[in-house]
Amino acid sequence: MGPRGSGSEGDVADAGGLPAGWVRATLGDLGVEVQPGFASGKHNRDGEGVIHLRPMNITRNGVLDTQDARYVVDNSDRRVELGDVLFNNTNSPALVGKTAWVDSAEPLAYSNHMTRLRGPEGLDGKFLAIQLHHMWATGYFKSILNNHVNQASVSRKALLDTAIVVPPLAEQHRIVIKLDEQLANIETGEVSLAHARARIVDFVTSLLAEATKQSAAVPNWETKTIGEMATVSSGATPLKGRSDYYDGGTVPWITSSLLNTPFVDRAEKFITERAVAETAVKEYPPGTLLLAMYGEGKTRGKCSELRIHATTNQACAGIQLAAEYECRKDWVKLVLEARYEENRALASGGVQPNLSLGLVKSIQVPLPPLTRQKELLDQVAQRRADAGKMFGVIESVEIQAAELRNTLLRAAFTGALVPQDPDDEPASVLLHQTRAERTAVVKRTRRKRVSRTTSPTAPQASGRPVPFGTQEALPL
Numbered sequence: 001m002g003p004r005g006s007g008s009e010g011d012v013a014d015a016g017g018l019p020a021g022w023v024r025a026t027l028g029d030l031g032v033e034v035q036p037g038f039a040s041g042k043h044n045r046d047g048e049g050v051i052h053l054r055p056m057n058i059t060r061n062g063v064l065d066t067q068d069a070r071y072v073v074d075n076s077d078r079r080v081e082l083g084d085v086l087f088n089n090t091n092s093p094a095l096v097g098k099t100a101w102v103d104s105a106e107p108l109a110y111s112n113h114m115t116r117l118r119g120p121e122g123l124d125g126k127f128l129a130i131q132l133h134h135m136w137a138t139g140y141f142k143s144i145l146n147n148h149v150n151q152a153s154v155s156r157k158a159l160l161d162t163a164i165v166v167p168p169l170a171e172q173h174r175i176v177i178k179l180d181e182q183l184a185n186i187e188t189g190e191v192s193l194a195h196a197r198a199r200i201v202d203f204v205t206s207l208l209a210e211a212t213k214q215s216a217a218v219p220n221w222e223t224k225t226i227g228e229m230a231t232v233s234s235g236a237t238p239l240k241g242r243s244d245y246y247d248g249g250t251v252p253w254i255t256s257s258l259l260n261t262p263f264v265d266r267a268e269k270f271i272t273e274r275a276v277a278e279t280a281v282k283e284y285p286p287g288t289l290l291l292a293m294y295g296e297g298k299t300r301g302k303c304s305e306l307r308i309h310a311t312t313n314q315a316c317a318g319i320q321l322a323a324e325y326e327c328r329k330d331w332v333k334l335v336l337e338a339r340y341e342e343n344r345a346l347a348s349g350g351v352q353p354n355l356s357l358g359l360v361k362s363i364q365v366p367l368p369p370l371t372r373q374k375e376l377l378d379q380v381a382q383r384r385a386d387a388g389k390m391f392g393v394i395e396s397v398e399i400q401a402a403e404l405r406n407t408l409l410r411a412a413f414t415g416a417l418v419p420q421d422p423d424d425e426p427a428s429v430l431l432h433q434t435r436a437e438r439t440a441v442v443k444r445t446r447r448k449r450v451s452r453t454t455s456p457t458a459p460q461a462s463g464r465p466v467p468f469g470t471q472e473a474l475p476l
Contacts, residue, residue: 019415021168021426028160031434032128033118036089036156037110040072049073053080053110055088055095061187062133064100072109078116079107085117085129086110090153097141097154101129115159122430124172130179131164134409165413166431168424175412182408190401193394200387200394207383208338211376214366221368227361229325229332234293234357235312236280238271245275252310253281256292259304259316264290267310281311282318289319289333293355294347300355301344303336305329317360328365331373334380335365 018024027034040052052072059065064086080086080102088098090113102108102125110116119128135141144162145152167175214221226232235254238245252267275281284290288306292299294315312318321329336343343363347353368376411417 018165019167019420020422021171021420021424021428022415023166023427023431024163025166025431026161026163027117029431029434030123030164030166031120031438032123032160033116034156034160035078035116035118037112037114037116038074038076038078039112040074040109043070043072045070047071050079051106051108053086053108053114055091055098055111055113058086058088058098058100060098062098062100062130064102064104066104066108074109076109078109080104080110080116081107083125085119085125085132087115087117087132087159089113089115089159090151093142093145093147093152096145096152097132097136099129099132099136101126115156120430120434122169122427122433123166124169124176126176127172128164130176130409131413132162134406134413135162135164137406137409166427167415168421168427169430170424171418171420174418178418179408179412183405186401186405186408190398193398193401197391197394200390204384204387205338207380208334211380212335212338212366214368221366223364223366224325225361226319226332226363226365229328229365230289230319230321232320232357232361233282233318234314235282235316235318237313238275238279238281242275245272245279246270248272249275251276251283252308254290254306254310254312254316256294256299256302256313256315259290259292259302260299262304263307264304264310265307267308271311276311283309283311284318284320285309287329289321289329289336291317291319291336291343291355291360293317293357293360294353300347300353301340303333303340305333317355317357319360327370328367328373330377331367332365334377336363339363 037053043052049071050073051066051069052074053064053066054070056068057065082102082105084102086100086102088096090096091098117125117128119125140162141154144154144158146155146158166172214223240246249270249272251271251273253269253271254264254267255269258264258266258268271281276283284306286307286309290304290306290312292302292315294300319332321332325332343355346359346363347355367373408417
C-alpha cells in the first residue's frame with residue numbers, strides 16, 4: 001500500500017488494484033477521531049487510581065499488555081475504552097507506530113506518548129489497529145517521523161494523512177476473525193520457542209555454576225582474589241567540552257555498553273592521542289578482561305575480553321593478569337561470567353548501583369589444577385557449542401514464524417485472506433457518508449461564524465466539540 005493518499009474517489013478506486021468494494025482513504029477522510037493522552041509524573045504501582053498506559057504497554061506483536069502497569073490518580077475523561085485503538089505516537093524511531101486494539105472492559109488512562117483513535121461505525125476498530133501495526137512492522141511510520149534529540153514522533157497531521165485500505169464492513173469482520181485464529185496459532189508457537197530459549201539459557205547458567213564450583217571431593221583447589229592475580233584499574237572520560245579530545249580521534253574508547261558480548265572487537269567511539277596524553281585515560285592491550293562496574297539494564301557485572309588495543313571509560317574495570325596467572329585467563333573469565341548475578345549483588349548505591357575497583361579486586365576465584373581446568377573448559381565449550389546449535393534452530397523457526405505472520409497480514413490487506421461477497425455493502429458508502437457529514441458540519445460552522453459576525457446580539461457557540469476534520473490540525 002502507498003504511504004499516503006489524498007482520499008479522492010478516483011485515487012481510492014484505482015490505487016493498488018484493490019478488490020471490488022474496497023477503498024483506500026486517509027484516516028482524516030474516514031473521520032477517525034484523534035485524541036492524545038496526558039503526561040503524569042506521579043505514577044504508582046499500588047493500584048491507586050486508574051491504569052496509565054505507556055508505550056511499553058503495547059507489545060511488538062500489537063497486543064495491549066498491562067502486566068507491568070503503572071497507576072495514576074486522575075479525574076479527567078482522557079480514557080481508552082473497549083474497542084478503541086491505541087497508537088504509540090512518540091518513542092525511539094524504531095518503535096513509533098506500535099498500535100493495539102483495546103480489549104479492556106475497564107476504561108484506562110493513557111500517556112501523552114499515546115494517541116486514542118476512534119473510527120466511524122463502518123470501520124472495525126480491531127481491523128484498523130492490526131493494519132496500522134502491520135504498517136509499523138513494515139517500516140511505514142519510519143518514513144514520516146519527526147526526529148528529536150532522544151526520540152521521534154508522528155504528528156497529528158501526518159497520522160491523519162496516513163492512508164489505509166478499507167474493505168466492506170462485513171469483510172472486515174471476516175478478516176479479523178480469520179486473523180485472530182491464525183495469529184493465535186503463530187503466537188502459541190512463538191511462546192513455545194521463547195520457553196525453549198529460556199530453558200537453554202538456564203541450562204548454560206547451571207552449567208557454568210557447576211563447572212566453577214569447588215568440590216570438597218576434588219583436592220588441590222586453591223582460592224585467589226582478583227586483586228591477588230591481576231592489576232585492576234579503570235578508565236576515564238575526557239572532558240566533553242574539549243573538542244580536541246574527540247574530533248578526528250583514532251584511539252578506540254570503550255564504554256560498558258559493549259561488554260554485553262564475549263569479546264570486544266570494535267569501538268563505537270574514539271578519542272585523540274592528546275586525550276590519552278593529558279587525561280587519566282588508560283590504554284589496555286588485547287587479552288585484557290573488562291568488567292562492567294555500572295551501566296544500564298543488565299550491563300553491570302558483564303565480563304568481556306578485549307581483542308584490540310583500546311581505552312575505556314570509568315565504568316569499565318580493566319583486569320590485567322600477572323604473567324604467572326595468564327594461563328588462568330579463560331578460567332577467570334568463566335568464573336566472572338558464572339558469578340554474574342553474585343557480582344551484581346555486590347554493587348552499592350541508590351538510583352544506579354555501582355561496583356567499585358575494591359569490590360572487583362575482592363572477588364574470589366576458585367582455581368583447580370591446570371589439568372582439571374582444561375577438562376572443565378573443554379566440557380563447557382562443547383556444551384556451549386551444543387546450546388548454540390539449539391539456539392540456531394530456534395532462531396530459524398522464529399524467522400519462519402515472522403515471515404508467516406507477514407505473509408498472513410499481507411494477504412489480509414490485499415483481499416487474499418478471505419473471499420469477497422458481492423452482497424456486502426461497499427466501503428465507498430462509508431466514505432461518501434463521512435464526507436457528507438463533514439461537509440454538513442463545515443457549512444453549519446460557517447453559517448454560525450457569519451451569523452456571529454453580522455449580528456452583535458447573536459448567541460455564543462454552544463461549546464460542543466466539532467467533529468474532527470473541521471478543527472485546526474495541532475501537533476501531537
